[in-house]
Amino acid sequence: MEDVTDIIKPLNSAQREAVTTEAKNSLVLAGAGSGKTRVLVHRIAWLIEAEKISPWAILAVTFTNKASKEMKGRIESLLDIPTHNLWVGTFHGLAHRLLRSHWQEANLPQNFQIIDSEDQLRLIRRLSKDMDLDKDRWKPKQSQWFINGQKDKGLRPHQIETNHDFYLTKMVDLYINYEAACQRGGLVDFAEILLRAHEMWLNNPELLAHYRNRFSHILVDEFQDTNKVQYAWIRLLAGESGSVFVVGDDDQCLISGTKITVEDGNSRNIENIKVGDKVLSGHGRGDFALATVTRCYKKKFSGQLITLHTSSGRKLTSTKEHTHFAGYIQDEAPQKHFLYLMYKKKVGFRIGITKVHTNAIKHSKLGYMIRSVQEHADALWIIRAHDSENEARIDETITSLQYQIPTLPFTPRKQRSANGLAHEESFIKHVFDTIDSKIGALRLLEENGLNFDQPHHRPQSRNSNRSNIVVTLCGERRGARMPMHRISVVGNDAERREKIEAAGFSVRDAKKNSKSWRHETCNKSFTSIMKSAHQLKTIIEGDIILKAHILPNSLPFIQAAAIREGMSIITEDGSYDTVTKIEQSHANRNVYDIDVENTHNFIANGIVTHNSVYGWRGAEVENIRNFGRDFPGAETLRLEQNYRSTANILNAANALIDNNQTRMGKELWTEDKDGEQIQLYSAFNDLDEARFIADQIEIWSNSGGARSDNAILYRSNAQSRVLEEAMLNANIPYKIYGGMRFFERTEIKDALAYLRLMAHRHDDAGFERVVNTPTRGIGERTLQIVRNHARNQEISLWQAAVEHTIGDQLTARARNSLQGFIELIERMSASSKNKILSEQIDIAIKQSSLKSHYEKEGSEKARGRIENLEELVNAGRQFAPEEGELNILDEFITHAALEAGEGQADEWEDCVQMMTLHSAKGLEFPQVFLSGMEEELFPHKMSANDPDKLEEERRLCYVGITRARQKLYMTYAESRRLYGQEHYPKISRFIREIPDELLEEVRIRSTVSYPVTRHNSNRPNYKKQMSDNLKASYAAESGTGLNPGQQVRHSKFGDGTILMVEGNGAQARIQIHFTEFGSKWLVAGYAKLEPI
Structure with a gap:
């Protein structure tokens, strides 16, 4: 090697x-x-x-x-x-790469085009209109979600069951027309790429x-x-x-409010359990003692919940995949009649009915166990439990027909008439050879919350045809304080024995002078036992059976969705209780779980339950759950050590998320040293914050570090504008990860186009962009007439539109719509006369209905667009022309065009990464800046008063903190223009939730006039004023004699306070907040400011 x-x-x-x-x-x-x-x-x-x-x-x-x-x-x-x-x-x-290489096999033209979401939505709108679909009932956006959702499930229109539902039928019709249009035009949307590649393989076996x-x-x-x-x-x-x-x-699965029995005998809600807490736990053979919580989990969950009700009145709600200990016990189970599904290797599946107690003898073996032995079955699932035999028989008949699964036995019956169909082996074989029972059986299992690899019953191993690897939680005590877990395999064939021994496992004779043999061992570590189980599973191609020996009768591990009425569960008083009712519900809420050291069980609402194994987030749950079934010999491994961040960063993340009542995910730890403290910077305002970040990146770069080592994270997309300007001013190349630069965003381009038309009516590009944005009933036919007239007469589109409002070439409706747009621009222009730049921008955004358009949409994405539009107003307030002589609107439009034209850094260029926190998941950087750490910004004002949303915000902050490998800065501003208004925000509660010893406040002499304290009301409240010598030093450095915080007077704008000074000497730019005129940028050499 x-x-x-x-x-x-x-x-x-x-x-x-x-x-x-x-x-x-x-x-x-x-x-x-x-x-x-x-x-x-x-x-x-x-x-x-x-x-x-x-x-x-x-x-x-x-x-x-x-x-x-x-x-x-x-x-x-x-x-x-x-x-x-x-x-x-x-x-x-990868799928796109396949389609380009095999376009013919994929039934695509060679030059097929990928369409983005906007193009897809535009096509759906046109098709919906052609079909005369009511746009309020069949909303184009919802139609888009429907089509993409079906494709993500792998479904074409003909595979969707409409059940004669009118709404759904129309959706499917739209899907059909959409596919036809895409095929005609050689168009492929994002969801189609993978589905088409998958179908290409299915239809071309040689290529596959x-x-x-x-x-x-x-x-x-x-x-x-x-x-x-x-x-x-x-x-x-x-x-x-x-x-x-x-x-x-991986994740967790009990709902909040679940009562966990703790060390003093009382109970505590699961969301309040902490790592290190002692909880009551089953230790085996009826003993209960305390055990330590080693990990706590929490996750936002949307999906199905299962509530178990017992005969004693207990109730426990969990996700459907949560693992409990439950099963039918001969002496405990009430009489029930079962519909079961049985499986036999190399034969197939069958369904049948049986009952708990056969021949009215309660202490006999359970009916389905007897049937399994009689028919040499390999696995059996209880589909449903009924109170009467007739109910079970009706269920058997209907289910057999629905799922095309035989009811004949696997082996010929010996009793009654020897001439019946069920008594002739050749007839039985013919039926199972003819019918593919697997398809219906797997569908039956899935629709009833069952898994192929987790049957309710597997018969005992008898020879090499069936290999059971039995793992028993708390299977042995042997006088030990802590329980031990047992693994055992039995058999009577030499081949498997030799394989097991060759792998290093000990094997002994089961009995003296017997061919039977046994491998059996115990270990305190359940992880080690499971590792051995998976090794054995690979060696002998066996099945792992999991049991818990909490009480004298072992109960199987079983997911909540697989529990049936009449099953026994274990209670905290060491007795059995019977499940009497099972309810299903759908919820969108937090779910929790805990890991318990050694014993791996705890008491929830008085019921003994197991730790969670897998995460439950919708379709992916099925994928994780089915992995072991679909990929033979699969092993499961776990990573727990955090490899990304220093100890200080991880401690801060853990302390923060602890305020969500429990740790998120695992208790992260690292072997790395403590590392630097988290750097906390209090900026005078958002411009100072951005400049500070740019300065730190320059210091990193000048010290030999790469710019690409740095990431700037922010809660809202709108925050990027000020940060982008700081990068441009400092000549630092940057990229917006997962998004566009501020002045390239759709809503910003739309607003700027309105401003261009307000300033210059004959701006054809601006006219084309906004004449029907937001929609105002000016269709493509109308616009084409206007374009043709403009081209023929060699005039602007604006002039052509004006001329067509008085002719008869357009319909009255089209003329009115066009006239309304012209009057809108004229009205906006008149309203903005003698207004300052920010007010002109505000007029454009509001009167054009851009803002109200997104407000009506109401989505989170729309709220982000509104924040960007409000940030454009802020940009106008902060903008200062070079000498103040030119038309400020024209200069601003030019400035925006130049900034948009700069473009992002090239692929090869060493550059800073800028992104929202939502985009940062899975990424990591040596140095991270977490900006805008202020109340109403982060946590967002829409989330601060909603406990669930606040926890999501805190989790987002946790993600941001753990992106940093070496160094983390958290920054906040004492003043910020936010949502169209000047704000003096409080420091984010998330900073206050981090222990003081993990933080170090940064002092930069030019920006420390009066930092907001990070301390809360329970700590000393203080302000640090900038000392006179620091002010003098800063003023000398800028060469202006002016410094932040100084009061000045301007001949036109009156009295104000200096917020920021950029540059040196007469060319320095000064931001001043005037009492009557708000915030303005002035050039020092022209402003003629008088200190007061």
Whole structure:
């Protein structure tokens, strides 16, 4: 083997185990910053260097283009190999690559075009109009969501069940027309890319075989975010021979308010449980004692909840996937009649009915267990439980017909007439050979909350045809204080025994002079036991059966959705209780779970329950849950150590999120040293904040660091404008990650186009952009007539429009609409006369109805656009022309055009990354600036008074903090123009929630006039005034004799306070807040300011 030291040396033990695993298929579950991307990169390197897998046989899927570029860069650095031809990219990027290479097989023209969301919506609007659909009932945006949603599920129009619903039928008709239009025009939308590539493989087996042969190893990042078609894409490509390695997040699943029994015998809500708390836990064989909480989880959840009601009046609500301990016990279960689904390898599925107690003998074996033995079945699921036999028989008949599953037994019956169909083996075989029962059976399981790999019952192992690996939680005490967990495998065949012994496991004879053998061992670590179980599963191709020995009768691990009426659960007083009713509901709320040291169980609402295993976030839950079923021999690994940040940064993140009543995700930790304290900067205003950030980036760069090491994060897109200006003024290249620069944004371009028309009526580009924005009934036909007239007469579009308002070439309705637009521009222009620049911009935004248009839309995206428009007003307030002589509106429009024309940094350029906090997930940087840490900005004013939304904001702050690897700055401004008004905000509560010892306040002499204290009302309240010598020093440095905070008088604007001085000498720019005229920028040499 090659020297692979460089590959595994940087990894901690958990990461090393994941990277070097020998398992064919692996699911790696991880928390924030625990090194998921690092594991993927080093796994690829390990495959290439240690296992000699060709780089061209590896396909790696990321969720962002940036992540794929970063992954390629890391691989190239680690292995010193070119990566430009590696298949590393997003699902859509890789699928697009396939479609370009095989456009004919995909039934596409060679020059097919990708359409973005706006183009897609425009097409849907046109088709809806052609179909005469009521736009209020079949809203184009909702139609777009519907079509994309169906594609994400892998559904074409003919596969959608409408059940004669009129609304849905019209939606499907629109989907049909939309597909036809796209096919005619050679158009492919974003959702279509992956679906078309998936269908291309399905319809071209030879092509699929080619790619299966090529890609022997498939790796997927952020697996929890895959939708159904993406999961199907992976599964199809992997086939039977491919190796799949996926990395995702895990989560939790009890609702808030669930009562957890703690050390003093009282109960506490689960959301108030903390790491280190002692909770009551089952230790095995009826003993209950205290155990320590090692981790706490919390997640926003939207989906199905299951509520269990018991005969004693207990009630427990969880997500449907949460694991409980429940099952039918012979001496406890009431009589019930079951509809069951039975499975036998190499035969198929059948359904039937049975009951709890056979022949009215309560102490006999459970009916379904007897049936399983009689028919040599391998697995059995309880579909439904009924109170009477007739109810069960009706259910059997209907279900058999609905799902096309036989009711015949697997083996011929021996009793009654020997001439019946059920008694003739050849007839039975003919039925199961003819009918593919698997399709209906899997659908039946899915629709009833059941999993193929988690049956209610598996018969005991008998020979090499069936291998059960039984894992028992708290299976042994043997006098030990803490319980031990047991694993056992039994058999009577020499082949499996030899395989197990060859792998290093001990095997003994089950009985003296017997062929039967047994492997059995115990361990205090449940993780170690499960690791052994997965090893054995691979060796003997067995099934893992999980049980809990909390009371003398062991109960199986079972998900909430699989629990049935009549099952027994365990109570905190050491007895059994019976499930009498099961309710389903849908909710959008927080869910929680805790991990308990050693015992892995706790008491919730008086019921013993298990720790959660997987996260529950919609479709991805099914993907994570089904991974073990769909990818044979899959192992599950966990990462817990945070590999990203220093200890101080992690401690701050953990302290912050602790205010959400519990830790988010895992208790993050790191082996890195404490690192620097978090730098806290109090800016005089938002301009000072932006300049400070630019200065720190320059210091980093001048010290030998790369600009790309820096990220500026902000809560709202509107904050980027001031930060962008600071970067431009400092000549620092930058990029807006996941978005556009401020003056390139649609709503800003629209507002500027109105301003251009207000200033210059004959601006054709401005006219074209806003004549029907927002929509005002001026259609394409009308505009084409205006364009033709303008071209023929060689006049502007404005003049052509004016002339057509008095002719008869247009319909009365079209003339009126055009006249209304012309009058609007004239009215806006008249209203803005003698107004300051910011007021002119405000008039354009309001009178044009741009702002009200987005207010009516009401979405979060629309609110962001409104904030951008309000920030444009702020830009007008802060703008100062070079000498104040030219038309300020023209200068501002030119300034905006030049800034938009600057463009973002080139691909190759070393540049700063700027992004919203929502875009920052999964990224990491050596130095991070978390800006705008003020109340009403972060947390956002729309969230501050809503507890759930506030917790989401805090979680977003947690994400921002944990993006930093080495150094973190948190900045806030004492004054900020926000939502169209001057604000003097309070410091964000999120800063106050971080311990003092983790923070260091930054002092910059030019900007420390009176920082807002970060201390809350429970601490000493103080203000730090800028000392006279510092003021003098700053004034001398600027060469103006002026400094922030100084009172001055202007001949036109009156008295004001200096907010900021930029530059030196006569060319210095000074921002002053005037009492009557608001904030203005003036040039020092022309302003003629008089100190007062």
